[in-house]
Amino acid sequence: MQTHLDISQVSIEFPTPNGPFKALDGVNLKIAKGEYVSLIGHSGCGKSTVLNIVAGLYQATQGGVLLDGREVNEPGPERAVVFQNHSLLPWLSAYENVELAVKQVFKGKKSKTEMRDWIEHNLKLVHMEHAMHKRPDEISGGMKQRVGIARALAMEPKVLLMDEPFGALDALTRAHLQDSLMEIQNELNNTVIMITHDVDEAVLLSDRIVMMTNGPAATIGEVLDIELERPRNRIQLADDPTYNSYRQAVLSFLYEKQRKVEDLDQHRPKADPEEKLADDSEEPARESA
Amino acid sequence: MSRATQTTTSVLSEYLSAEAIGNLLKTLAIPAAGLLIFLFIWASGAKSIDTSLGQFPGPTQVYQQSVNLIAEHNAERDKEVAFYERQEARNAKKLEKNPDAKVKIRPYTGKPTFIDQIGTSLITVMAGFVAASLIAIPVGILIGLNSGLYSALNPLIQLFKPVSPLAWLPLVTMVVSALYVTDDPLFAKSFVTSMITVSLCCLWPTMINTAVGVSGISQDLKNVSQVLRLPFLTHVVKIVLPSAIPMMFTGLRLSLGIAWMVLIAAEMLAQNPGLGKFVWDEFQNGSSNSLGRIMVAVLVIGLIGFLLDRIMLLLQRKVSWDKSAVLR
Numbered sequence: 073m074q075t076h077l078d079i080s081q082v083s084i085e086f087p088t089p090n091g092p093f094k095a096l097d098g099v100n101l102k103i104a105k106g107e108y109v110s111l112i113g114h115s116g117c118g119k120s121t122v123l124n125i126v127a128g129l130y131q132a133t134q135g136g137v138l139l140d141g142r143e144v145n146e147p148g149p150e151r152a153v154v155f156q157n158h159s160l161l162p163w164l165s166a167y168e169n170v171e172l173a174v175k176q177v178f179k180g181k182k183s184k185t186e187m188r189d190w191i192e193h194n195l196k197l198v199h200m201e202h203a204m205h206k207r208p209d210e211i212s213g214g215m216k217q218r219v220g221i222a223r224a225l226a227m228e229p230k231v232l233l234m235d236e237p238f239g240a241l242d243a244l245t246r247a248h249l250q251d252s253l254m255e256i257q258n259e260l261n262n263t264v265i266m267i268t269h270d271v272d273e274a275v276l277l278s279d280r281i282v283m284m285t286n287g288p289a290a291t292i293g294e295v296l297d298i299e300l301e302r303p304r305n306r307i308q309l310a311d312d313p314t315y316n317s318y319r320q321a322v323l324s325f326l327y328e329k330q331r332k333v334e335d336l337d338q339h340r341p342k343a344d345p346e347e348k349l350a351d352d353s354e355e356p357a358r359e360s361a
Numbered sequence: 362m363s364r365a366t367q368t369t370t371s372v373l374s375e376y377l378s379a380e381a382i383g384n385l386l387k388t389l390a391i392p393a394a395g396l397l398i399f400l401f402i403w404a405s406g407a408k409s410i411d412t413s414l415g416q417f418p419g420p421t422q423v424y425q426q427s428v429n430l431i432a433e434h435n436a437e438r439d440k441e442v443a444f445y446e447r448q449e450a451r452n453a454k455k456l457e458k459n460p461d462a463k464v465k466i467r468p469y470t471g472k473p474t475f476i477d478q479i480g481t482s483l484i485t486v487m488a489g490f491v492a493a494s495l496i497a498i499p500v501g502i503l504i505g506l507n508s509g510l511y512s513a514l515n516p517l518i519q520l521f522k523p524v525s526p527l528a529w530l531p532l533v534t535m536v537v538s539a540l541y542v543t544d545d546p547l548f549a550k551s552f553v554t555s556m557i558t559v560s561l562c563c564l565w566p567t568m569i570n571t572a573v574g575v576s577g578i579s580q581d582l583k584n585v586s587q588v589l590r591l592p593f594l595t596h597v598v599k600i601v602l603p604s605a606i607p608m609m610f611t612g613l614r615l616s617l618g619i620a621w622m623v624l625i626a627a628e629m630l631a632q633n634p635g636l637g638k639f640v641w642d643e644f645q646n647g648s649s650n651s652l653g654r655i656m657v658a659v660l661v662i663g664l665i666g667f668l669l670d671r672i673m674l675l676l677q678r679k680v681s682w683d684k685s686a687v688l689r
Contacts, residue, residue, distance in 0.1 A: 147587040159581040163603040163682030176589045
């Protein structure tokens with residue numbers, strides 16, 4: 073497969089009062105067209121930083137990102153981002169939010185009616201046609217995220233970047249959205265980089281899971297290819313041995329190889345990110361059962 | 362069954378009416394009581410203050426004077442109508458004799474009444490306020506977006522913000538009379554002077570609040586704008602302005618309040634025919650009615666200030682995208 077997106081030797085340093093802080097060190101990743109890649113790691117390991125560099129919102133200190141052989145050095149609609157907290161403009165309706173993106177990207181390329189059809193098409197894709205003209209404060213969190221996805225899809229991006237797209241949603245809504253996303257992905261076959269800290273989500277959605285080591289100077293620890301047939305069904309996969317072995321692999325990376333060092337109080341039960349992560353994926357209980 | 366429903370409804374309606382009465386008490390009766398107590402203290406206090414212009418006016422005298430002022434206004438209007446009628450009659454006669462005769466209508470030059478002066482004041486304050494807003498909002502947006510510009514302008518803003526209108530006025534008067542020289546002035550000099558003084562004093566709250574509102578836009582929305590590569594103007598119109606509107610209106614309301622306050626002082630000194638001049642003229646006039654008439658002006662000034670603020674609030678409700686926000 074040909075490389076579509078090439079992240080090569082990316083390092084980044086942030087200036088702090090106590091000297092530069094090296095967040096990422098030598099991240100290398102090649103992504104083919106149509107591939108769905110998840111980045112997983114503990115909180116604060118720099119997953120979002122990688123995404124922001126690909127998006128062009130941050131500039132790498134060393135190394136760089138090539139998209140179709142061209143260097144990425146500023147944000148642009150060909151690398152659309154789905155933000156964790158939806159980032160819809162609260163004063164515009166769902167339709168108008170997508171319209172803002174479509175008008176910007178397809179100015180002069182689509183006629184007015186084509187644009188309208190395209191906006192409606194994308195909102196239908198995420199099942200939001202019934203609430204097209206509602207404003208973000210009138211719809212639920214899951215629906216807002218759907219509109220955020222529609223906005224990103226409507227830009228027809230070369231790479232779709234998703235920064236913990238379902239992180240702020242409850243488990244049921246999250247499952248619904250994951251199913252919707254798989255359905256859309258079957259149809260469009262986008263190139264996607266998704267950040268997540270949900271192990272099930274990563275295995276269910278991805279072609280490849282990239283596991284990151286803990287920061288500072290975080291880098292890629294392991295890469296796991298997920299060779300599961302698509303379309304995938306979460307209920308059937310629940311006792312699929314391959315699926316479970318993938319989960320096992322990711323979990324063992326996160327909890328054994330990259331066990332997060334607790335620097336303050338070893339026995340503090342809930343307050344650190346690792347435990348929260350465990351809660352998110354409902355892990356320890358099921359693992360021991 | 363039906364009886365049971367009936368009793369429930371009657372109980373409900375009784376309860377509702379009790380609540381309605383309670384609400385009525387809260388919204389009307391309590392403020393009314395406050396007003397009555399104020400009037401009582403005013404009336405009894407006024408009797409014991411003797412000035413060289415007679416007793417300090419109590420509520421009754423003020424009421425009489427307000428009736429007088431309206432009557433004077435009506436009388437003046439009648440005079441004006443009569444004046445124009447006379448002219449028209451005279452012109453018609455002239456035309457009858459000689460159809461080619463040139464006829465003129467001379468404008469009426471009676472002295473402005475209290476109500477005319479309210480009108481002038483309102484026009485002046487709005488002109489000054491609009492001029493100030495037209496400068497303050499764009500500048501506020503620019504310094505809110507660019508921290509370098511903000512650092513450059515902030516010391517100046519902090520320096521000029523506390524300056525009293527009375528300090529500006531002599532300078533403005535001299536500058537206006539030096540620069541505003543035309544044979545056929547569209548506006549009176551006194552009007553321009555008052556307007557500029559008002560503008561100079563009410564620029565700052567709008568500017569500062571707009572800047573704060575603009576600089577407080579969430580990083581998420583800025584990221585969206587960057588990813589979409591929105592051009593500068595679209596960015597300002599679609600993202601900056603809507604998010605800055607609440608702060609901007611806070612500034613505009615403060616500015617309008619200041620503008621109205623400054624205007625009265627400016628008119629007194631610039632002799633612009635408005636409420637400030639009315640107060641000053643009455644003070645100079647020094648008749649036994651003067652204090653009462655000034656008191657009418659004081660109350661009217663307060664009432665108009667309050668109404669102006671309410672109008673801004675209505676405007677804010679109309680413009681604001683967040684209809685659920687509580688505005689007061």
